[in-house]
Amino acid sequence: MTDDLIARRARLMGPNVPTFYRNPVHIVRGEGVWLWDASGKRYLDCYNNVPHVGHCHPRVVQAMCAQAATLNTHTRYLHDLVLDYIERLTGTLGHGISQAIMTCTGSEANDIALRMAQAVTGKRGIIATDNTYHGNTAAVSVLSTRRPPIGGYPGHVRLVPAPDSVRPVGGTLDGQATAFATNVARAIEELEAAGHGFSGMMLCPTFANEGLPDLPPGFLDPTVAVIRRAGGLLIADEVQPGFGRCGSHLWGHDRMGFAPDVVTIGKPMANGHPVAAVLARPDVMSAFREAFGYFNTFGGNPVSAAACLAVLDVLRDEGLVENAQSVGAYALDRMRALRHPWLVQARGTGLFFGVEFVTDKGEPATEFVSELVERMVARGFILNKIGRHGNTLKIRPPMPFSRENADSVADALGQVLAETPMTP
């Protein structure tokens, strides 16, 4: 049956359509932190951030269905719900950010954010890290492509070395914040020298795709100063850290202690319903709205808004941000207590963890981590790997993850670590 599905996928979706795992899983049901495959096997979901408040949360499903049965239309007519949502959401943000454009995907949100930076500065040059992902539109994907786009890499993009808590930029952990900022300053000079000018920098406040390095609050202060001096915008891509994932704060940029000009959000926002947004200060929004026309047919429709509001309700009523902090701290202790000769760092923030492995020759243990992932999936734990070399386990469960869940994944990981051959 699985082989049949894989053959159908190739026939109907074409080549190179990514699946996870050596033997892709065929998931048919979800509830809370649990997933079931077609054979009835149950998995603890230690990976998915889209079902933020838990798979198929009944309050979100109910809110979405009630609104879908009442009205689903677009923002060219007036409606309360989208305004209620933007008001409530921006109320959590501070930094003068009080306006939003609703979209359907984080990619669309980041695609707009790049144009906001262009509108404010009149320039096009943009900086990101060299091991990131900000989305799949033509404009945004050039920030993360591994393959040269048709026509070549565009000149207005500069990528700086991503921060890393095992192999730090500049060689030392103490000097990394300054070294990172120095590279950003150099990239700005290059963009200006090439005539593109500098419009801004887009970054994930937790550098999630970069490998979730263990960075102290304030790490970005020198970089923020460089960006401000050059007159560029700081765009915080909160698609992964946002909505309380980090436990200590609702937003990753507050945890890191900086004030972004633009915030983009997505995946967890409506628990799987396709919705995302760009949040900005009124001066930034005005500049965008004056320089570019923009309307999104599905963006901010009443059903999406209802689902978004329900997620905020559940986060509050079930204390899920506090849960991410307390269970997250407990789970991180458990992972830090794991012992293995190649385990160099267990790190995390809230309910987002990375466990990195390096061989005794000092090389990334990429194959070893792949094997760990496969064995964990076989045991019924959905997780994956992360970072430049794929040598870091990525654990990022739905927010209702419990201490008991944390114990079971840590116990299983301990056993799998003991059993897995140390082939690099």
Place this chain on the structure above:
Amino acid sequence: MTDDLIARRARLMGPNVPTFYRNPVHIVRGEGVWLWDASGKRYLDCYNNVPHVGHCHPRVVQAMCAQAATLNTHTRYLHDLVLDYIERLTGTLGHGISQAIMTCTGSEANDIALRMAQAVTGKRGIIATDNTYHGNTAAVSVLSTRRPPIGGYPGHVRLVPAPDSVRPVGGTLDGQATAFATNVARAIEELEAAGHGFSGMMLCPTFANEGLPDLPPGFLDPTVAVIRRAGGLLIADEVQPGFGRCGSHLWGHDRMGFAPDVVTIGKPMANGHPVAAVLARPDVMSAFREAFGYFNTFGGNPVSAAACLAVLDVLRDEGLVENAQSVGAYALDRMRALRHPWLVQARGTGLFFGVEFVTDKGEPATEFVSELVERMVARGFILNKIGRHGNTLKIRPPMPFSRENADSVADALGQVLAETPMTP
């Protein structure tokens, strides 16, 4: 209350966020072809194509809710529904088009389609008409922008004069097909001379945003020949004509009698749930999948697929394509029977109509048509205007539109035409 909502929108969404009508409507409920505003006033929806099978169709709502309560996840796991949908959908297409990428918006679909043309040809030059709209991403919006983007209009885009059944390209209706193709050939030469090369042309088979001109099947044959000779791809943007809107055919390109290389679909696909897709032949899909990485988190999730499948079920079980043909023909007869000194053409295809007005001085009756729209809305008929000068009424109701509905909008239009002052 409406004033309050308008003020809240400005505060929370910023300036230049479009609404329809002088006094924007505050819609709170929808059912079938009907909408209700907050005061309880009922409107006949003669405009919205997103609620394709009727507002809040219970079968679509039910399918979406049942799946949302069971599982909503992404295509990195295997699932039947997305494959069932692609199989069923591509089964309606022919022309060797048998594969799809699922996205969340038509903009995302067109953004991919442009890259497909690049991947197949290795070139970037792209052609569209000079009065169109294909979406809101940075890459796609340059095909339709009225304002120069930051950095100026990109050199790889050429816009050719849009076909028109009142003021034909080249001066005569008989010569328009050839004149249109000649302009496309010239644009290809320009792109090649400028070093961009020619990757393809993107067009709506009904030229809906261009004003829905009355063009005979075969109109595009000379253009298709020019595109084929130059080795470019023909991308049919079926976001408006697709899913049986034209009545005689499920797809606009079949009605016009040409074989596209890529088809993009969107708005009506899941009756308002945010979903869209790019459909292509395997050779085109392979070229894209080899040249570009692409994954869309929400694209093709089981809830979207369930909603999409339900729309196909309803279209079939309620005979809505046949309804579009028969009611469409009846409604077009009613509109053609309208008499007014400035009414120059009532045209249409299936349940999509344009009624164009030109003053006795030969100028587009833009203000007059605006006034007609406002008066129709005041009488409880939701419709709008279309085309380069906004002098054409746009009527494009949900597909369950009945003869009785057609009579009531035609009757109302007759009365409003008689009452509205002929101020240009």
